[in-house]
Every structure is written in C-alpha cells, then in structure tokens.
Amino acid sequence: MKSRTIRGDRxxxxxxxxxxxxxxxxxxxxxxxxxxxxxxxxxxxxDPVFKSMELSPLGPVVLIxxxxxxxxxxxxxxxxxxxxxxxxxxxDFAVLIVESASVDFDFEDKLIENFEKEGIxxxxxxxxxxxxxxxETEKWLKGKAFIGLVSTEGKGISELxxxxxxxxxxxxERPFLSDLIHPxxxxxxxxxIDLGAPKGRLIMPQIxxxxxxxxxxAIPMMCKERELPSALAKLREKPALVVTDSQVxxxxxxxxxSDILLTSFSILSIRQKGDLRQMVEGVLSVKNLKTGDKILIxxxxxxxxxxxxxxxxxxxxxxxSQVGGGLDIKTFPGSEYPSNLEEYKLVVHCGACTLNRKxxxxxxxxxxxxxxxxxxxxVLISYLKSVFPRALKPFPQIYSMFDKKxxxxxxxxxxxxxxxxxx
Ligand code: SF4
Numbered sequence: 001m002k003s004r005t006i007r008g009d010r011x012x013x014x015x016x017x018x019x020x021x022x023x024x025x026x027x028x029x030x031x032x033x034x035x036x037x038x039x040x041x042x043x044x045x046x047d048p049v050f051k052s053m054e055l056s057p058l059g060p061v062v063l064i065x066x067x068x069x070x071x072x073x074x075x076x077x078x079x080x081x082x083x084x085x086x087x088x089x090x091x092d093f094a095v096l097i098v099e100s101a102s103v104d105f106d107f108e109d110k111l112i113e114n115f116e117k118e119g120i121x122x123x124x125x126x127x128x129x130x131x132x133x134x135x136e137t138e139k140w141l142k143g144k145a146f147i148g149l150v151s152t153e154g155k156g157i158s159e160l161x162x163x164x165x166x167x168x169x170x171x172x173e174r175p176f177l178s179d180l181i182h183p184x185x186x187x188x189x190x191x192x193i194d195l196g197a198p199k200g201r202l203i204m205p206q207i208x209x210x211x212x213x214x215x216x217x218a219i220p221m222m223c224k225e226r227e228l229p230s231a232l233a234k235l236r237e238k239p240a241l242v243v244t245d246s247q248v249x250x251x252x253x254x255x256x257x258s259d260i261l262l263t264s265f266s267i268l269s270i271r272q273k274g275d276l277r278q279m280v281e282g283v284l285s286v287k288n289l290k291t292g293d294k295i296l297i298x299x300x301x302x303x304x305x306x307x308x309x310x311x312x313x314x315x316x317x318x319x320x321s322q323v324g325g326g327l328d329i330k331t332f333p334g335s336e337y338p339s340n341l342e343e344y345k346l347v348v349h350c351g352a353c354t355l356n357r358k359x360x361x362x363x364x365x366x367x368x369x370x371x372x373x374x375x376x377x378x379v380l381i382s383y384l385k386s387v388f389p390r391a392l393k394p395f396p397q398i399y400s401m402f403d404k405k406x407x408x409x410x411x412x413x414x415x416x417x418x419x420x421x422x423x
C-alpha cells in the first residue's frame with residue numbers, strides 16, 4: 001500500500017554531487033523506482049527532485065536530488081549559492097556522491113565544509129568504481145571513509161543503505177501530542193466544518209492527532225464546535241485534553257471547563273516542527289505594534305485563499321483592530337521566505353505541517369538573527385482572543401512562566417525563558 005506520510009514528517013536525505021556524478025541513478029537504485037531523470041547529458045535535472053520511500057527500520061524518508069547546485073553556467077553565482085543553501089536548510093542527512101574519474105574536488109570540499117558548518121551528518125559514496133580511478137581521486141580519498149558503487153548496476157547499494165541506516169539521525173522529529181497523554185485517556189478534538197474545511201477529508205494536523213491518540217492507546221473523540229457542549233455533557237469522564245482549531249478558540253474555551261486542558265492544532269503543530277518557546281516569546285511583542293509597522297505572514301504551503309482566509313483576512317483584521325489599523329501586512333505562501341526580514345516588526349508563521357523540523361527551526365533562527373519577533377497562528381490567536389496563557393497549560397514548563405509576575409514592571413521573560421533548555 002502507498003505510504004501516506006507527508007514530506008514534512010520524513011527524514012530528509014540530500015544526495016549531493018557534481019552533475020552526472022550519478023545522483024539520479026543513485027536515487028533510482030535506492031528507491032527502486034525511476035522518479036529522477038537519468039541522462040548522459042550533463043545538467044538534465046535543474047530543480048531538486050523529491051522522492052519519498054520507506055527505509056526500514058529507519059522509517060519514512062525523502063531523497064532529494066540536489067540538481068542544479070553545480071550549474072557551470074551560473075558559476076559560483078548568487079543563485080547557485082541560494083539553491084544550495086535552500087537545500088542544506090532542509091537536509092537532515094547527506095550522501096555526497098563522487099566519481100572515480102574526477103580530477104578536481106573543490107566542489108566536494110566546499111560541500112563538506114557546508115555540511116560541517118550546518119551540523120549535517122554525511123557519508124561519501126564513490127561512484128563508477130568499475131572505471132579507473134584518477135590519481136587525484138586516490139589522493140582526495142586518502143583518510144576518508146567511503147562506500148564504492150556502480151549505481152547504474154545497483155552495485156554497492158545495499159551496503160550504502162545499511163550505512164545510511166546506521167549513521168542517519170534517528171530522532172529528527174518530535175511527537176505531535178503522544179507525550180501529553182496516557183493510555184485510556186479521552187482526547188476530544190474540535191474541528192469546525194466550515195467553508196475553509198476541505199471537502200470530504202480532514203486536514204493534516206487533525207489526522208496526526210488522531211493517529212497519535214490511537215498509537216498511545218488513548219481514546220479519540222471528535223466533534224464540531226456546535227456539538228461540543230453536548231459531547232462534554234455525554235461524557236462520563238472528563239477528557240484529559242481538548243484540542244481545537246484556533247479559529248474557534250474563544251467559543252471552545254468558554255464551553256470547556258477551566259480544569260480541562262485545552263490547546264490548538266496549530267500550537268501542537270509548531271511545537272512539533274519548531275521551538276514553541278520562541279513563538280510564545282514572540283507573541284509578547286504584539287503589544288508594541290503600531291500603525292505602519294510591517295508584518296510578515298508566512299504559510300509553508302500554498303493553497304487557494306478563501307473569502308475569510310485565516311492568514312490573509314482574519315489574522316490581519318484581528319491584528320489591525322489591536323493597534324487601531326494601518327499595519328502593512330504581507331503574506332508569503334509556500335517555499336518563499338523573504339531575506340529582508342529585518343524590515344518587519346513581527347513574523348506570524350502557520351503550523352508548518354509541510355516543513356521538516358530542521359527547516360522550521362531555520363526560519364525561526366533567521367527571524368531572530370534579523371532581530372525580528374516570530375510567533376505562530378495558534379499562539380497569536382490565543383493571545384488576541386484571551387485564551388492566553390490557558391492554551392499553554394498542557395506544556396507545564398512554558399505555562400509556569402505566566403504567573404502574576406508577567407504583569408509586574410521589570411519582568412524579563414527572555415531571562416526567565418533562558419532557564420528552560422527544552423520543552
Ligand atoms: S498553511 Fe501551514 S499549517 Fe496550514 S496546511 Fe499549509 S503548511 Fe500546514
């Protein structure tokens with residue numbers, strides 16, 4: 001059966017190497033399918049190609065054919081550097097493929113320098129070992145561990161797979177909510193079915209929550225916001241946790257008794273993909289916003305915006321009403337993430353369900369390096385709709401920071417947050 005794990009939840013393995021070193025044929029051999037384009041003409045593939053597969057016992061992975069990053073016509077130009085950087089930012093593990101007939105290793109040395117700078121574990125695969133090695137290759141390989149391949153014939157592929165399994169990081173992702181619940185707990189999910197809901201299916205964070213609850217031997221229940229009072233009344237036992245769509249936060253918070261833990265899909269999603277502490281810290285800058293400030297709304301996927309779209313209509317409206325109007329709000333969907341972040345006062349990011357954790361953390365790091373506060377849809381909505389800090393109560397280390405001292409003069413949340421290494 002076809003695996004449904006989305007790309008953002010897979011270990012990202014970048015296959016790096018010069019044009020025609022054999023990246024595409026290696027991906028075909030590893031995955032057993034001809035997804036990547038293979039040709040003797042250098043530079044046949046120009047954009048990264050993603051191939052999802054299962055690499056048991058590692059689990060779901062995505063192989064990235066890093067095409068175009070050594071395009072000779074672009075030289076060492078800006079575009080090439082940007083392409084490489086873009087791929088490195090989502091790479092959890094790298095395979096560097098080298099040809100036995102190479103005579104120049106500047107490209108490979110630069111890549112290794114980048115892997116080390118970005119903290120990316122990697123292995124070297126020497127391709128075309130059926131051909132004579134150049135003396136330059138022999139010299140370069142001295143003292144380096146590598147695996148020999150003839151990728152077009154599948155030789156050395158099993159050994160390479162085993163080495164990837166042994167060397168790749170095993171914990172590249174965090175749980176969605178399984179660490180918050182116990183077997184037999186009831187978890188109630190509130191999912192509005194409005195115009196924004198896709199026809200005939202649930203959205204990814206809702207599916208993830210359901211799967212995590214089942215995997216934890218707990219009991220999922222699901223209802224729309226209108227049926228919530230009746231669902232709660234019918235339960236003999238209180239739910240251990242209620243998770244709601246952020247858009248109906250105030251209504252759900254009013255219906256769910258205060259002794260029941262409540263949070264949102266978006267907060268759980270960003271906790272899994274990024275650093276929730278930074279998102280909470282970022283939301284506190286909303287009180288300093290003023291007319292004319294630039295706000296960046298970043299969505300990790302592109303979708304057709306609806307009439308009352310959360311990122312394009314509702315959040316801008318709520319933020320504007322907070323400051324008295326006149327905010328300069330720009331929305332960037334999909335893989336676009338602007339480099340001029342320092343022009344903005346605040347970045348508001350979606351739940352990032354389509355990004356891997358590495359990429360989301362990088363986006364947060366870029367905002368902070370530019371001196372810009374960053375927060376998330378769910379955290380922001382809970383703040384604007386007075387469900388803050390209640391929506392953080394399921395995460396005791398973060399919630400404990402929001403006691404009465406937050407309103408005291410001189411309270412420094414940055415200092416307080418620095419005490420918590422990890423959520
Ligand atoms: S906008 Fe963000 S949270 Fe929503 S579906 Fe796209 S990636 Fe996921």
